[in-house]
Amino acid sequence: MEQEIQLNEHNKQEYPPMHSAEHILNQTMVRMFGCERSRHTHIERKKSKLDYPLPVCPTPDQIAEVERRVNEVISANLPVTMHYMSQQEAAAKFDLGKLPEDASETLRIVCIGDYDACPCIGTHVENTSEIGKFRISSTRYADGIFRIVFRLDEK
Ligand SMILES: [Zn+2]
Structure with a gap:
């Protein structure tokens, strides 16, 4: 079933x-700062960059807390599961702003x-x-955009 559904282009x-x-x-980031999910992502095997629009630059303590929370979730050994729902149903629950116009009627939700x-x-x-251990290797704040560069270390 999964292969038949064309959702959007993906790397x-x-x-x-x-x-x-x-x-x-x-x-x-959404929970701590009330921001949107990152719309500009650059994901590679070794490091990834994610940009978040924020009105002020997070403090070093807040950045350390982001790292701590992400590792806490990883350490909880949570299952990653797939669910399917119609676009209409999904629109009530999620921001579908990133979705291309030609996305299929059925969407896959990753939990x-x-x-x-x-x-x-x-x-x-x-x-x-x-996943391994999540490590923020650098951050940058410019023009209202907070960029996080992170790596994953072997546990
Ligand atoms: Zn994704």
């Missing part, structure tokens, strides 16, 4: 642990335990225990 080469970590980081749920067709780990 097939992506590294599943990075992509699952991206979802956890997005949810953590990380009960921590995060997000429409996505990317490749994910089956359990957060496969």
Whole structure:
């Protein structure tokens, strides 16, 4: 079933642990700062960059707290599960602003335990225990955009 559904274009080469970590980081940023999920992402095997629109630059303590929370979620060994729903149903629950106009009527929702749920067709780990240790390697704040660069270390 999964292969028949065309949701949108996606980089097939992506590294599943990075992509699952991206979802956890997005949810953590939404919860801590009330911002949107990152719309500008650059995900690679070795490091990823995510940009968040924020009115002020987070403090070093807040940045350390982001890292701590993401690792807490990873350490909880949460299952990553896929669910399917209509676009109409999904529109009531999620921001579908990123969705291309030609996306299929049925959307796949990726859930990380009960921590995060997000429409996505990317490749994910089956359990957060496969992600490794999340480490923020640098941050930058300019023109209202907070950029986080992170890596995943072996546990
Ligand atoms: Zn995704």
